[in-house]
Amino acid sequence: MPKAPAVHTGSRVLPGSDRPLGATWDGSGTNFALFSANATKVELCLFDKRGRREIERVALPEFAHQIWHGYLPEVRPGQLYGYRVNGPYAPEEGHRFNPNKLLLDPYALRHHGDLRWHDALHGYRIGHDKADMSFDRRDSAFVMPKCVVVDTTHTWGGDRRLETPWSQTVIYEAHVGGMTMGREDLEPPIRGTFEGLADPRTIDHLVRLGVTAIELLPIQSYYDDGHLSEKNLVNWWGYNTLGFFAPAQRYLTPQGNPHEFKLMVRRLHEAGIEVILDVVYNHTAEGSELGPTLSFRGIDNASYYMLDENPRHYFDTTGCGNSLNLRNSRVLQMVMDSLRYWVEVCHVDGFRFDLATTLGRDHAHFSRDAVFYEAIRQDPVLQTVKMIAEPWDTGPNGYQLGNFPPVWAEWNDRYRDDVRAFWRGDGGMMRKVSDGLLGSAGTFAHDGRRPWSSINFITAHDGFTLMDLVSYDHKHNEENGEDNNDGHDHNLSWNCGAEGPTDDPAINALRDRQRRNLMATLLLSQGTPMTLMGDEQGRSQNGNNNTYCQPGEINWLDWSEAAMGGPFEDFMRGLLAIRRARSHFTDPHYLRDWPGLRAPRCAGWRHPEGREMSPQDWEDDGNRATGLLMQQAGEGAMLMLFNAGHEPLNFRLPGAEKRQWRRLVDTAKGVADLRSLQIDCGALELPERALILLESRKDA
Incomplete structure (x- = not known):
């Protein structure tokens, strides 16, 4: 068994039950804290830089408010570690403690190494509920990734969350x-990788x-x-997911700098x-x-x-x-x-x-x-x-x-x-x-x-x-x-x-x-x-x-x-x-059916004949065409026409004959352009399987 290092009882970070969970480096050493309400003993295992050899093991000396903790003054960022947790193996009571298993810290800020699944599953093919654990004495350290102590210090400059309004948000x-x-x-x-996503050409x-x-x-x-x-x-x-605080290793460059994620966020x-x-x-x-x-x-x-x-x-x-x-x-x-x-x-x-x-x-x-x-x-x-x-x-x-x-x-x-x-x-x-x-x-x-x-x-x-x-x-x-x-x-x-x-x-x-x-x-x-x-x-x-x-x-x-x-x-x-x-x-004031949204704007539905849609029109299973009119007094209107049928049809446009409409979108022609094109007034041929968006700057 490796020799245990010197360990301080209590925490150098915060007193009592407020101590942070996980591995917290304070500039001189690292405080380790793990929640387990039902464990009888928690051992911290330290590994070499490659994660292949356990070099030290120490039982966390303090247990308070369901937190096991201890402070190691010589442990610095980059140190690999994991836990072994003792307690009852009693599946019939919901307990599955097994000190033969090296465990990842739920609060680890970074993982190192791969998981070898065939070995990790050893003993679970048959008889996995045997209470004496005789099926599973094999030490799992060599098949498990390890946790890494991380220094979270990072220079952000003036970066901050953008707080883009929901009404302006478009998600990719x-x-x-x-x-x-x-x-x-x-x-x-x-x-x-995160760095690849952070590349200016990707963001562009x-x-x-x-x-x-x-x-x-x-x-x-x-x-x-x-x-x-x-x-x-x-x-x-x-x-x-197996680590809710750690970035996935596969998205880090070979150098494995955990701050690569932060750099990506900043550039975006x-x-x-x-x-x-x-x-x-x-x-x-x-x-x-x-x-x-x-x-x-x-x-x-x-x-x-x-x-x-x-x-x-x-x-x-x-x-x-x-x-x-x-x-x-x-x-x-x-x-x-x-x-x-x-x-x-x-x-x-x-x-x-x-x-x-x-x-x-x-x-x-x-x-x-x-x-x-x-x-x-x-x-x-x-x-x-x-x-x-x-x-x-x-x-x-x-x-x-x-x-x-x-x-x-x-x-x-x-x-x-x-x-x-x-x-x-x-x-x-x-x-x-x-x-x-x-x-x-x-x-x-x-x-x-x-x-x-x-x-x-x-x-x-x-x-x-x-x-x-x-x-x-x-x-x-x-x-x-x-x-x-x-x-x-x-x-x-x-x-x-x-x-x-x-x-x-x-x-x-x-x-x-x-x-x-x-x-x-x-x-x-x-x-x-x-x-x-x-x-x-x-x-x-x-x-x-x-x-x-x-x-x-x-x-x-x-x-x-x-x-x-x-x-x-x-x-x-x-x-x-x-x-x-x-x-x-994007402006919800166009929505007349939403409670609490009251403004001199309105949205209404139009039949291809130019009239408002009737209850019978809505219930007609053969009807595959309609128009959505959105308007505000003094600001003109927009009209979105839909035809999901397999035949073209004539759509009578609302308003006076002199009303000028311009086309912004036409899916039949592949048009989506603010430099709108003027169209003839009165009626419009709406192609089969097409959407057309029209705009009128003049109130009818």
């Missing part, structure tokens, strides 16, 4: 690796496009799933782009009770996880094997501390919460007044940043769209499905689409919430890309190794006449028009629009709608000269310029 969902792995003008070690693409925020798929430390490693696949998306802020993190606080990478013991399970299983009536098993509402127990005050503290760390120390502007319904659960019961949501609402730091919920999980009553409390925005999958079905040509969609275009008041107009509460999207990382949505009728996920059984079957897609790529010019022209229809609808709707990385250039995943395990070019942005700056990207930039310049698409 992206993957750190996928953004720059295909950039041949970057040195190979930088591709797919986002600026030219016109988005205001980048939402990054999980960047907190995560590891590949065991079943994927067996297939030589990886967890590309990253929804397998300098360009006026906010950083939103997709975070996974609903479950951890340890999986079900059949999974490996890597951190939380071995530190205090009964505290960290929601257990079933039989405590041997987890109450899982995530489909990933476990659910974190946020009703435990220390687990809630960990999540809140993590969120504040990314905001205060790393200057992040907001979060998107994966399977956010789980965060408001007490087992089967969901409450919008759950302790986690209340903690967010009253927190002086977190209540000022953007909070976005994925409003569902896999548990009982898991679908909670519209039921999150004020200050939250929510992914609106109903908007996605309604718009997809409408432009596919499905009948009976007019009323649903009209609600989505005006901010989904039927879902969100309560408790003083505003239209920005609806995160509108057509595509996201999970599902078809925009190009595949108009190119495939069915998913093609064979490369995932699950016999095409994974991924969603309800895609509401249409291949326009051929499955996959084709040389038929008519089909390709129709696909281009359909992409323009979908994107124009998204960017001209009330609410907060979110676009998907690569949709601006027609990125395809070859019909795979679940590329979570695919690390290759299928998930990369194409940086070739042929792909960048094409006609569809120009069209999308034009739409965003129109959205910025015209308050009709």
Whole structure:
């Protein structure tokens, strides 16, 4: 056994129960503190610089308020460490302590080394619940990554959160690796890293496009799933978190400087782009009770996880094997501390919460007044940043769209499905689409919430890309190794006449028009629009709608000269310029159906004959055309015309014959330009499967 170093009892940082959790360097030494309510002994293990040899081990000498702690005066930044935690191995009581397992510190600010899954799973194939642990005496130190003591000091200059108003926010969902792995003008070690994303040329693409925020798929430390490693696949998306404070190693350059993330944030802020993190606080990478013991399970299983009536098993509402127990005050503290760390120390502007319904659960019961949501609402730091919920999980009553409390925005999958079905040509969609275009008041107009509460999207990382949505009728996920059984079957897609790529010019022209229809609808709707990385250039995943395990070019942005700056990207930039310049698409005072929003503006729906839409028009399953008129006395009007049918029609324009209309957007012709073109008054031929936006500066 390595010789134990000198250790001070108590903390040199803060007294009593207020001592910070994790490894805190104060300039002279490091204080180590770990929560475990049920442990009987906690040992700190120090390792050499490569993490292959344990050089010292010391039992943390103090235990107060469920915190084990000790101060080592000679330990400095860069030191690798882990924990061994003693306590009862009694699965029938919810306890799974095992001192043979080296464990990661939940508060570690950086991880070092890889996880060797086959060895980590040793002993769990059979007999894993034997109380005497005879099946699992093997020391796990050599298969585990290690934690790193980190100096958090960083020079930010004048950087601060941008606080872009929700009404002006346009989100670009992206993957750190996928953004720059295909950039041949970057040195190979930088591709797919935070530094690659921070490169001025990468950021310039986002600026030219016109988005205001980048939402990054999980960047907190995560590891590949065991079943994927067996297939030589990886967890590309990253929804397998094991360290809520540490950046994922795969996004750091070989030097592994943890401040690379902060540099990326600073450069994006300098360009006026906010950083939103997709975070996974609903479950951890340890999986079900059949999974490996890597951190939380071995530190205090009964505290960290929601257990079933039989405590041997987890109450899982995530489909990933476990659910974190946020009703435990220390687990809630960990999540809140993590969120504040990314905001205060790393200057992040907001979060998107994966399977956010789980965060408001007490087992089967969901409450919008759950302790986690209340903690967010009253927190002086977190209540000022953007909070976005994925409003569902896999548990009982898991679908909670519209039921999150004020200050939250929510992914609106109903908007996605309604718009997809409408432009596919499905009948009976007019009323649903009209609600989505005006901010989904039927879902969100309560408790003083505003239209920005609806995160509108057509595509996201999970599902078809925009190009595949108009190119495939069915998913093609064979490369995932699950016999095409994974991924969603309800895609509401249409291949326009051929499955996959084709040389038929008519089909390709129709696909281009359909992409323009979908994107124009998204960017001209009330609410907060979110676009998907690569949709601006027609990125395809070859019909795979679940590329979570695919690390290759299928998930990369194409940086070739042929792909960048094409006609569809120009069209999308034009739409965003129109959205910025015209308050009709961001000013909620145009929404007459929203309580509390009263102003001399109005939005109304028009039948192609020029009259107002009647109840019978809305219920007509054969009706696939309408017009949205937005006007204000003395300021003119805007008129958005939709025709999802397969035949053109004449649309009578509202107002006097002398009223002058100008065309800003025409998806049939690929026009999206503020330098509007004057058109004839009276009536307009609205092409099949087309959206046209008109503007009149003269009041009728």
